[in-house]
Structures are given as C-alpha cells and as structure tokens.
Amino acid sequence: MEDPESAGAAPPPGLSSLLPPREFLRSRKGQLLLAESVLSFIIFICYIASLAASFMMAPLLEFLLALFLFFAYASKLNEKFKGVHWPLADFLRCVTAAIIYFAISIAAVSKYSDGASKAAGVFGFAATIVFAVDFYITFNDLVTFLKQGSSDSPEGRRTEDEDSDSDSD
Numbered sequence: 546m547e548d549p550e551s552a553g554a555a556p557p558p559g560l561s562s563l564l565p566p567r568e569f570l571r572s573r574k575g576q577l578l579l580a581e582s583v584l585s586f587i588i589f590i591c592y593i594a595s596l597a598a599s600f601m602m603a604p605l606l607e608f609l610l611a612l613f614l615f616f617a618y619a620s621k622l623n624e625k626f627k628g629v630h631w632p633l634a635d636f637l638r639c640v641t642a643a644i645i646y647f648a649i650s651i652a653a654v655s656k657y658s659d660g661a662s663k664a665a666g667v668f669g670f671a672a673t674i675v676f677a678v679d680f681y682i683t684f685n686d687l688v689t690f691l692k693q694g695s696s697d698s699p700e701g702r703r704t705e706d707e708d709s710d711s712d713s714d
Contacts, residue, residue, distance in 0.1 A: 565619030574618060577679045581611040581642075584672040588646075588665050592653075595661035600649045604665075607642045607672075614638070632687050639680035646673045 569575040585608035592601035614635060617623060623631040650669030653662045 565616065569619045573682065575615070577675065577682070578611055578615040578618065580675050581672065581679065582608055582615055584668055584675060585611055588668045588672060591661050591665035591668060595653070595657060595665055596659050597653045597657045597662045597665065600653060600665070603645050603649055604669075604672075607638075607646075610638055610642075632683055632690060636680055636683045636687055639676045639683060643673050643676035643680060646670075646676060 565575065570579070585604045589601055589604040589608055592598055592604060617631075623629075646669045650666040650673065653669065654666035657663070
C-alpha cells in the first residue's frame with residue numbers, strides 16, 4: 546500500500562498553513578521583508594538589554610510593520626484590498642525606517658558605551674542599508690507603475706492629439 550504523503554496528497558492543515566508560500570520566500574520582496582523583520586527584532590532585543598532602552602519603541606514598531614507586510618504580501622492581501630496603495634505605503638515605511646534607524650544608531654553608538662547599545666547601533670546601520678535597498682526597489686516599482694498610468698494623463702493625450710494632427714497634414 547502506498548503512503549498518502551508520497552502520493553502527492555496535500556498535507557493536513559495545521560501549523561504549516563500559517564507559513565508563507567515558498568515562492569514568496571524566494572522572491573526579492575519576501576527576502577527583504579524577512580531581513581527587515583529579523584533585524585528589527587534583533588535591534589529591539591539589543592535595546593532592551595542596553596542602557597539605551599528609550600530607543601526600543603522604533604525597532605518594535607518597525608518589526609511589527611514589517612511582519613504585517615510580510616504576511617500581507619504572502620497571503621496576497623494587497624490584491625484583495627485595492628483601496629490601499631500598497632507600494633506607496635511600503636515606500637513611506639521604508640523611507641521613515643531608514644531615517645529613524647540611521648539616527649538612533651548614530652545616537653546609540655556615540656552616546657552609550659555598553660556593548661548592547663553598540664551592537665544595536667551596528668545592527669541598526671545594517672537595517673538602514675536593508676531598508677534603503679527596499680525603498681530604492683519600491684521607488685523604482687512606483688515610478689514604473691506611475692509611468693504606466695501616465696498614458697491617461699493630459700500630457701499623454703496631448704502628444705496623441707499632436708500625432709493625429711501631424712498625420713492629417
């Protein structure tokens with residue numbers, strides 16, 4: 546008798562149904578969101594253990610936002626809720642996170658002398674780079690999206706009108 550798992554049957558629902566699909570984990574956006582979540586959580590833990598505990602709220606919020614977007618994109622909520630402009634929200638989140646991480650990392654490294662603050666600052670600089678890469682990629686996607694929508698703009702119509710006028714001459 547053949548084992549049902551080897552026959553290609555779907556695994557029973559359970560904890561594995563909460564995991565994101567492998568295609569998303571292999572995608573660039575999935576890897577960036579996962580890196581952002583992991584780095585934000587590590588920075589949060591470092592700030593809790595440091596003298597710079599007053600900075601712990603920023604990494605906690607960024608961790609929760611990155612985790613939310615990770616599962617929102619993995620479960621394709623962005624395709625179900627069209628009222629939210631997901632790329633713009635993601636772009637703004639990445640820009641603010643990069644700026645905030647850069648600022649608090651400089652403060653943690655320069656102002657505090659304990660090891661946990663220094664570690665949080667170093668991880669914060671790494672997170673700044675990851676968020677900057679994410680907002681650069683998201684910005685390019687936004688520009689591409691806006692260029693596709695620009696054919697409906699008055700400038701797009703004006704060039705089409707000029708083309709039709711030149712054809713009639």
